[in-house]
Amino acid sequence: MSTKQMTVAEETMVAPVPRTPLQEFWHYFKSNKGAVAGLVFIVFICFLALFADFVAPHSPSVQARDALLLPPAWLDGGSWHYFLGTDDVGRDILSRLIHGARLSIAVGIVSVTFSLFLGILLGLTAGYCKGIIDTTIMRIIDIMLAMPSLLLAIAIVAILGPSIINAALAISIVSLPHYVRLTRAATMTEMSRDYVTSSRVIGASPLRLMFICILPNCLAPLIVQATLGFSTAILDMAALGFLGLGAQPPTPEWGSMLADALQFVQRAWWVVTFPGVMILITVLAFNLMGDGLRDALDPKLKQ
């Protein structure tokens, strides 16, 4: 109701057609070339992940016994049949990379969703309730922050046993503190605003105050954090895979592809290079987009 009135008021005052919040966001976002490049690459990766079965030229697990450690197509001895070459058991690297994208994006979605959900719940509770509940939650978060995230993830995976699901779970637990802290800080700022007080006076229940009044106004930093969370999730997943604690062979995961290739570093540079490039570019794309989102969503920087 109140927002409707405000837009009406703005329309009458400002002569040119005012932008909707979404248009305004896009206007700022698209002026950041890096962020747009990141977005384009992410859309591309998501496309590959969704349609991996149709896009990939080969199956990621079929072993061509007559084409072991074949170099990329443009080198001597390479074949256009295997564009980026093959690994030590004759699997097509390009196809494995494409199927690996599916895994990385899936792990990113699962772990970001999980930690976002739990982080919002804990952060809102801590910020809204204050007192002993707040202190307890924040102490636990402090303890988690004292652990290097990779070490904690390794410890969790060591207990649960190495698998993709457990690695994703470990990554989401490890990234939880950031979401809790952000949500709590934003909630505490919003709590002192007049609109919250007035809703409370009208008689809104605590749950309504928390999730309908306060939460939507805390979303901007959380969206940025979630985007950056994708990049950490993909990096940590690859690191766990590399240490043999993530995806188990023969799953085509970028990090474990690197670990498998370790012994062929001297003979076949391509088995090592391409998975790493994929990890780097994908993580870079998410970081670029996160930076762009932060600039576009932060009203202080807009001017």
Added chain:
Amino acid sequence: MFQFILRRLSLVIPTFFGITLLTFTLIHMIPGDPIEVMAGERGVSAERHAMLSAELGFDQPLYIQYFRYVGGVLQGDLGNSLVTRTPVLDEFLALFPATVELSICAALFAIFIGLPAGIIAAVKRGTIFDHSVMTVSLTGYSMPIFWWALLLMLIFSVNLGWTPVSGRIDVVYWIDNTTGFMLIDTWLSDEEGAFTSAVSHLILPSIVLGTIPMAVIARMTRSSMLEVLSEDYIRTARSKGIAPWRVIVIHALRNALIPVITVIGLQVGILLSGAILTETVFAWPGIGKWLIESIGRRDYPVVQGGILIVATIIIVVNLLVDIMYGVINPRIRHSH
């Protein structure tokens, strides 16, 4: 000041006990019986099992086991390794200097490259140099360092043959372990060429481990410098006709460095995390490699003790950074 330190300390102690509780819980959540893990594949008889259980205190209620564990920790007893049977603390102390040496070199690399790059990028804002610094640092920030390690190894060790592939020193040298720091030990020893060998083994791991901190420091220095350079007092200094370099180095840098120092202190966690990956790739005999190998061998007392020590180091460093921040900035010291 004293009160400020006391207040910080009072926050740290519960965190420490929280971490002991966390490591204790983690280890007890592991499925399977610790005695059977110790016995290995041969297994133990029921009587022997009961005896060992009583001897190691596994028959006690969990809270008593926890208090015993904390009591041991406070006396420096972190248990014995299941594999080597030596105390965890001794193993840790033997390997720790290698990690410290690597981390210090990595931090120096990060500071010596990141700090000047950030300052120049801020001063020359919007130029090609600025854009390149920002691009390089964002790339460094996104780097999977285990892959970066492999790539550098492939180029500089395998193809060009400039640096050795792995380890701390060539096997031909026998160095007395005086301090545990290879650079100092080789410097003190009479062996010809040992010091050079130690240095060349350190170069690639330090660059790899220092990459992410370098990127973070460069970005932080740049944004902090930009903020300070737009302050009024900088304009005043400039309008007084002070030499441009003097305005930057004497007037701006001092204030810009405060947040940067905090960020540098917070890199310790990143360094210790990164050490796990870097040490694994370069076969560097430090605590990162030790922890990963212990997890592979299911040597749980080592995992438990190692995690506890690493977490404690990080809390202590964060505490020191906090206190130093209070020393530099009185406003923080007096706020509640």
